[in-house]
Amino acid sequence: MAAVTRWCKRFCKTDWLPTLQLIRHGSKAVTRHWRPMHFVRQKLMEVTKYIPPKPLIPERCIKPQVKQVEEENGYVKLLRRDVEQAFHESKMIAICQYNEVPANDMVLMGYRLRKYNIHVKYFPNEVMIPFLSESKYKNLLPLFVGRNLLLMSPETRAQEMLRVLRGVPQINLLGACVDNTILSKQGFTNYAKLPSMVTAQGEVVGALSLMTSQTSTLLQRGPVHLTSLLDQYVKQQNCESVEAKETGTLD
Template sequence: MAALSGGGAPWRRGWLPALQLVRRGSKAVTRHWKAMHFQRQKLMAVTEYVAPRPAIPPCCLPPKKETPEEVNFDNGYVRLLRRQVEEVFRDNRMIAVCHYNAMPDEDMVLMRYYLRKHNIAVKFVLNEIARPVLSQSKYKNLLPLFVARNILLVSPELKAKEMLRVLKGVPQVSLLGACIDNTILSRQGVENFAKLPSLEASQGQTVGALALLPSQTSSLLQRGSAHLLALLDQHIHRLRAGESGSPTEPTPAQDVGAH
């Protein structure tokens, strides 16, 4: 008993049984993917959330001002594009801004062909590239036209009439305005400009109008002297008739002598 009740008894020292790991048998996976029921699919489609449309379309909102973070994206390629826009506005006398809608490639090629026959080129310019250039130039009044997707029709000559004739058959391209000889015109202004006669005809009309007034003035100045010359010729004729002794009316000289 003493031996059993000694101080070294394990149950007095808080002995615990050894832990044993028991490995249970693994079960097979019995849950597989199953297609959703047709009725539930319809219910999920009907109850799907649809975001409301904005009251004002994004294209109609005023352009967002550039922030300093957006200005920092400038790189060499952007500077090259801006330099090309500056050259377009510097080297051409007619720059027309048009709104461009999607159209087949064949129609675009045909339109460019007919415009090229009149020495008119088509330029695709991004608004992000054109707006900074125009805001620092004398063409800044054209900025309201660069809102949506636009194209430029440029020419070193004044070909407004030919341009309108080609655009009449292309409804996908609408003329918004133009800058002709450093003068900004609206669509109606471009149409009125196209109705004007050619430069040679205008110069001929101007020369004719300027030559008409001097000719009328010269005829008025010569009318008095011509009338006086006719009266003197008639007086000399009467004097000669009186010297010949023919019984004619008394001449003005005889009347003066009688008095």
Template sequence: MAALSSGGAPWRRGWLPALQFVRRGSKAVTRHWKAMHFQRQKLMAVTEYLAPRPAVPPRCLTPRKERVEEEDNGYARLLRRQVEEVFRDNRMIAVCQYNSMPDEDVVLMRHYLRKHNIEVKFVLNEIVRPVLSQSKYKNLLPLFVARNILLVSPELKAKEMLRVLKGVPQINLLGACIDNTILSKQGVENLAKLPSLEVSQGQTVGALAVLPSQTSSLLQRGSAYLTALLDEHIRQLQARETGSPSEPAPAQSSGAH
């Protein structure tokens, strides 16, 4: 210990640190760049995201996309043409709201409706609305707001249609166009309560036949009464000439009493 404290080299004796001027606000650099561990480099390389490359170059996809759009437009035109034919070739077009139902029930409903010559048409609003907006059926546009189906028939089958729809609660009748006349649901129900065309024609013919018969009887009543009066007058004249008392006519005797 004495050797360390006395004599020897200067660095062995006690020493004071040199003065250093440090700028206020500066920070010492404690982090230095360090190479990434080899295992970490392999993990980062394996987990790096690689965007999938298209199987076909983009320059080859552009004509195909245009061709698909043309095909879609052609298909839409075909569907619109079919809707126009439906409204042109059928006397009864009923618009119904379609709710989801099993396929078996849909097949059964179509079978019962087909017995009465009523067809079910599934349509899209984006196809029907442009067609109706340019036709005389534009007042039907408010009905096409959800998933709809059309019940069409070349004949007037409102009563049969309501009878089938009564057993299918998933199908709600919204309105109809019958013989170029737009009817509400209540109007269709009132139309179904009317008698058939043949019965109505028979009732009309009977009512028209009653009026001529009554008119004919009224016209003949005056001439018959006049004839009876003339016969009675002639009988009285003949009785005066012969001097025999004339028998009173039934009408006169009844008037005397």
């Protein structure tokens, strides 16, 4: 320390001060330490704490609640657009319960349905429920509880769809909508048993042609009967005239 002091004095004589100065600070005496409050005093402070009176009208009744409008995700908007387009273009929509199905069976089922122009689609319930609640298909909402598959087709291929679904027991039919008519599972099964449109048209044409033939027969029955009666009357008159001539010649 003495050497440092002598070194500083020697340089100070030449009007030069060092940039580094050694200053020693003494330790400060801490006389007050934090002490915890006594338990009795804590109880007293809690008891005597000021409690402001509650307002007569709750604040939530005075100030209206502001609902935060969350912006939809772009992917959700795309799915909703696809749902609207699929429902607009499809005449037959079947809702099925989707259980665990092997991947190979699922691919094979989709291939078999695609041959009849029936497409398999999956949309999450977060997209289907808002769409159905604002559309004319709102009565289908009770069917969308778990994971569902939608079988859509621009044609009414009910028989073919049921034939393919029989080979996949893990997928259960819940209901359907055919030509804007909501059907249950049993109603859709009964609808599939109906004949096709071509067969029904043939049956209607056959029934109409039968009715027209019967009508023509009934209309012709009267004149034919009248004609036969007139012929019989003419024959009877001729026979009477012949008999009268024979009796006149004999006399």
